[in-house]
Amino acid sequence: MSMKTLSTLFIIGLTYAQVTAQMYYFPERAALWEEITSEEARVNGDGLADVIAFAKANEYSGSRDLRIAILEGFKREPFHEILGPTKKRGGPAGMILKDGKLLAQWGDTKRVDMTFSVTKSFLSTMAGLALDKKLITNVDDPVKNYLWDGTFDGHHNSQITWRQLLQQNSAWQGILWGGKDWADRPPREGDLDDWQYAAPKTPGTVMEYNDVRVNVLSYSLLHVWRKPLPQVLKEKVMDKIGASTTWRWHGYKDAWVEIDGLQMKSVTGGGHSGAGLFISTEDMARFGLLFLHDGVWNNERIISSEWIQKAIEPSIPNVNYGFMWWLNKKGPRHWEGVGEEVYYAAGFGGNFIIIDRKHDLVVVTRWLEPSKIGEFMAKLTKAL
Template structure:
């Protein structure tokens, strides 16, 4: 017994010492000059200039942008809140400190599919808290209704939903899976009636199925997912009071006698997480620090590691985090991973260089070049 207590004390002490050695921001985030962080100012300035001068071409009125982007989808409609977007903004976090910033980092904007990485964290919390015993479990063991009935849908596991490889077939909140990003060529009826593939074998980006994951996690948590995120992650990491997470006007479900909104995993039909750049950076720093914030382990190291492992269906996709496994971002380590959303929204995590980079509304074709410049700026010995 004494030995166990001693080991526990040493473990807690080691965590405390490690936390003291690492900087975590309080309400006000400390800023350091590049030289103080052993960064090349000229290269860092070049990266910032490129990000500022490479604004994404999507319309400032995101309703118009969505209607144009998804015009081919049968019956496309906007069901959740949207807002006009701001201009390019971003942060470079080095060793936990702000090394560079540009644009309005306090502005709350839509973040589209970056929301998926937040949703993945809700699943991680469910695993860490024993609400989901194993991500390889079939989801119909947790969701009792007809959502996962049938020969195909009954095979779907949490892993399949997290890796966007379920090929779930059905209709959720008035949206059919087959209507989301149909092929550019061919007859829509052929696509609608296609033969379904085995769950886990084919990656397909599909927001209806991501919303299905959110709906399924609501059944597990039995309380609104934004409340879970706020209590378990956003408040402990010191996020502002300005972020919001929305679903659709018709995505309310009865949970234990209370009507709760099932949130969306992106802004494809509106909704998703609306958030500022600083709060994004806090989530990125949490992942950079393996799920630990100061002395609290908010997400298990095991989950952080699993979330960035290549999935069977797509080597460059983990649990709703994008990976650089095949080095599509040329010259950048395959260990770098990131959250990505429509319009050039990114949270990039580079543990090797102790970096978090957040960009808003940047040209997607420039992101790798910007990250490369930032990494090169850390080469001072």
């Protein structure tokens, strides 16, 4: 359905939830995904076939044994080691949804694989739900107001807000689960000692992709929710969108926390030391479809529209990054030939969930050579 059609329906008094319930398709749990032909979707069939062939021909070049791929990919990091579970991966796989229906698929879409930093977009959603539930009052609150265990003590760390953790510009300093903030993704040039002892950036001013700091966000949200985040994700999101029972969200082996007298695992926001979300292509597609529909699934509001809008606003330090979603704005990570309204989750090894509201499209790719994703999306956009 076009955005013009949606606007017309809003004018006559229907809410977004009513529109989606009446006009869109939502796949039921465990049912065969309803398909749509390229003719029905008004997509160039030859162009679509070329897109799928391109995805199959450009498999991620790293080892299918992800323990090997991880150690090779992050070998420059001092002290880097595998701290959580890993899993050998499958081959290229993906799904393209048009109006919620299955336009194309390739590979084993039910296979559960690691999805690395795609996990971050699930993690940020846990923050959004906490804000919707008023467990967090404001994203600009200092996180120290919610944790008193020393994680945000000191002049520097005490300034850090939820927004800064979500936008990866917090510059948090410290050690969590054995990971040192300065040792995570050091610059490729210069001396590591200079990096280790450099003065910290002012929170909110510079984006630094850093899994230790992402895991600090996860740890902080665990304390806010007072229950394991996989349980929150299952109850608040995945069960409601009909996801399978096969996905798992892991933490590092020693990442245990006692809350209310109970031992709970603090999960990670990625997999570059192992752990993170292990999930199928189909469950990733359902999650993407929820965001395409502005947080509504089959007439039920699951995530507030206000949160989703916050999540996809460009941060001041990086126009291509919101609340752990990448944005296709004009900037260093812009995909030429693809609309600026497109946003996406991205993970090591070529894992992506891509949301294209203009074309009512959700795209999931697994194990596509990361440098090829822009070309892949440009080909798909041209086919549309």
